[in-house]
Amino acid sequence: MLTEFEGLESLVPRPARIELFGRHTAGRISITPLRLVDGELEDPEAAWHVRRRWVETSPLRRAATYALVALEQRGVDLGEVTLHGQRLFGREQQAERCFVDLGWNGFGYMGRLLDDGVTWLEVLSPHRSKPMDALLIEPRSGR
Numbered sequence: 471m472l473t474e475f476e477g478l479e480s481l482v483p484r485p486a487r488i489e490l491f492g493r494h495t496a497g498r499i500s501i502t503p504l505r506l507v508d509g510e511l512e513d514p515e516a517a518w519h520v521r522r523r524w525v526e527t528s529p530l531r532r533a534a535t536y537a538l539v540a541l542e543q544r545g546v547d548l549g550e551v552t553l554h555g556q557r558l559f560g561r562e563q564q565a566e567r568c569f570v571d572l573g574w575n576g577f578g579y580m581g582r583l584l585d586d587g588v589t590w591l592e593v594l595s596p597h598r599s600k601p602m603d604a605l606l607i608e609p610r611s612g613r
Contacts, residue, residue: 472490472494472501474494474502474503478603478605481594481603482594482605486577486580489580490607493584497610498584498610499584499609499610500608500610501607502606502608503603503604503606504591504603504606505601506533506536506537506539506601506602506604507536507539507540508536508539509536509543510539511538511539512542513538515548516538516548516558519558520534520553527598529598530572530596532596532598532602533572533593533596533602534572534593536602537553537604538570540591540604541570541591546567546568547567549564550566550567551567551568551569551570552568552569552570553570554570554571554572554575554576555575555576566583567587567588568589568591569589569590569591571590571592572593573595574592588609589607589608589609590605590606590607590608591605591606592604592605592607
């Protein structure tokens with residue numbers, strides 16, 4: 471078991487734990503656990519995308535907003551983000567650098583994207599009111 475999964479084991483499906491463990495121990499990825507916090511998106515197009523895509527009470531809307539806020543705070547260009555399988559509306563198609571997944575729905579794509587150098591932000595268990603945790607999975611150069 472990786473220390474990065476401590477306290478989150480039940481939120482990471484076994485196939486994902488196996489995949490991530492293998493990549494991490496081979497030095498191909500780094501994993502950073504994150505506690506997502508409430509915040510306002512600075513990017514108006516990203517905020518518009520989230521509002522148009524999910525109703526106000528949706529746990530996916532809350533998870534998407536929190537995830538994008540976390541990326542903004544890390545200095546990620548949201549024009550390079552795919553959110554739960556879709557590029558942000560109103561964006562020119564820039565290179566994909568980060569994939570945000572909400573509840574392991576895109577797990578089948580994870581290996582390919584990581585191999586292509588795309589960072590993966592997985593919101594572990596989207597919820598309307600409970601705290602939300604995420605894993606930031608970043609490919610390591612020189613694999």
